[in-house]
Amino acid sequence: MQQASGTAANPAAAPMQMLMTNAGSWHLMAHAYATFDSLRETGPRGHDKNFSTNWGMFSAQRAAGRGAIQFRSMLSLEPATISNRQYPELFQTGETAFGKPIIDGQHPHDFFMELSAEYARPFAGSGMLFVYVAPVGDPALGPVAFPHRESAMEIPQAVIGHHFEDSTHISYNVITAGVQLGMWRLEGSSFHGAEPDEDRWDIDGGRLDSASGRLTFTPTPNLTAQVSAGYLTKPEKLEPGDAKRGTASVSYTLAGWSSTLLFGRVYKESHDIWLNAWLAESTLRLARRHVVAVRVENGDKDELFPHFHLTNKVERPALPVPIFRVTAATLGYTFDFWIRDPLRLGLGADTTWYRFPEILQGFYGQKPRSQMIYFRARIGA
Numbered sequence: 001m002q003q004a005s006g007t008a009a010n011p012a013a014a015p016m017q018m019l020m021t022n023a024g025s026w027h028l029m030a031h032a033y034a035t036f037d038s039l040r041e042t043g044p045r046g047h048d049k050n051f052s053t054n055w056g057m058f059s060a061q062r063a064a065g066r067g068a069i070q071f072r073s074m075l076s077l078e079p080a081t082i083s084n085r086q087y088p089e090l091f092q093t094g095e096t097a098f099g100k101p102i103i104d105g106q107h108p109h110d111f112f113m114e115l116s117a118e119y120a121r122p123f124a125g126s127g128m129l130f131v132y133v134a135p136v137g138d139p140a141l142g143p144v145a146f147p148h149r150e151s152a153m154e155i156p157q158a159v160i161g162h163h164f165e166d167s168t169h170i171s172y173n174v175i176t177a178g179v180q181l182g183m184w185r186l187e188g189s190s191f192h193g194a195e196p197d198e199d200r201w202d203i204d205g206g207r208l209d210s211a212s213g214r215l216t217f218t219p220t221p222n223l224t225a226q227v228s229a230g231y232l233t234k235p236e237k238l239e240p241g242d243a244k245r246g247t248a249s250v251s252y253t254l255a256g257w258s259s260t261l262l263f264g265r266v267y268k269e270s271h272d273i274w275l276n277a278w279l280a281e282s283t284l285r286l287a288r289r290h291v292v293a294v295r296v297e298n299g300d301k302d303e304l305f306p307h308f309h310l311t312n313k314v315e316r317p318a319l320p321v322p323i324f325r326v327t328a329a330t331l332g333y334t335f336d337f338w339i340r341d342p343l344r345l346g347l348g349a350d351t352t353w354y355r356f357p358e359i360l361q362g363f364y365g366q367k368p369r370s371q372m373i374y375f376r377a378r379i380g381a
Contacts, residue, residue: 136172351369
């Protein structure tokens with residue numbers, strides 16, 4: 001029940017808003033989330049756009065021998081609700097649109113965000129063995145991805161450190177095996193390392209060429225911490241070379257307050273550089289109807305401008321690339337005007353401020369801002 005993306009776990013105390021029922025020996029669960037957004041950005045690189053971010057999750061589980069088996073799917077209509085293969089987001093980079101790198105924008109998620117099966121079997125009292133297989137899924141690398149973290153759910157925009165921290169939450173041909181002993185969980189994954197292509201409606205597939213491992217510590221139902229590392233084979237379509245990634249995070253939930261501290265680090269072979277990003281985010285629910293969300297990020301950005309990539313590391317050294325350290329701070333508020341199980345409807349707004357090197361002012365302006373108003377729906381009791 002704690003698993004929210006792949007085998008990554010939220011704190012047990014984190015609210016799980018979902019519909020539940022039984023069909024014979026099967027226990028069925030479903031929940032969904034959608035925002036309808038109107039975004040406005042200032043500055044020379046700012047853009048305006050109306051779009052929707054959304055996903056739905058469905059699972060079925062039952063006893064199987066001495067253990068249990070679960071099938072889970074996670075689907076998104078963002079390929080249809082985000083036009084031109086991206087929505088504006090200042091200082092965001094990663095993946096491509098129409099064959100060009102996305103700069104100052106966020107790509108939509110694939111229609112198939114997860115299709116998985118998992119078997120778990122207890123042993124030695126509090127111990128558990130589990131195996132997770134997924135044509136599309138999330139390997140043991142990073143925390144719960146931002147669309148499914150309770151501390152991040154009330155901010156519709158993606159985190160700008162996404163490709164340093166949790167972008168592998170949509171990977172192909174994932175196989176994970178792990179063991180849990182009391183408060184500790186150790187797991188390892190093999191998967192295809194390339195990022196999804198621009199056809200967001202299909203399943204890309206690919207050979208098992210990448211690997212990762214994760215250690216998770218859950219001392220109380222309120223707190224979950226993890227450290228993880230992985231080797232990714234040619235993850236980016238337009239950037240040759242492999243990558244290494246390491247992450248560490250702590251998530252805490254108590255009485256309607258959910259927070260996460262997250263650090264991510266990536267090594268890019270094409271430029272022989274290490275890039276870092278960190279994030280602090282928190283969501284607080286007050287008097288059932290009021291939600292306040294805060295996110296502060298700081299990270300290295302090396303893809304804000306088109307640049308050359310290393311093509312043959314044997315014959316020449318890695319090419320230098322400009323790196324800029326960017327800080328983004330977002331403050332948001334949502335008012336739930338309708339609460340009738342299984343539906344929760346809200347209206348909200350958020351604002352993002354940025355801090356960056358002075359040399360970028362000619363491209364972004366002195367004080368660019370991002371403002372969003374949105375309608376949010378969550379389905380699940």
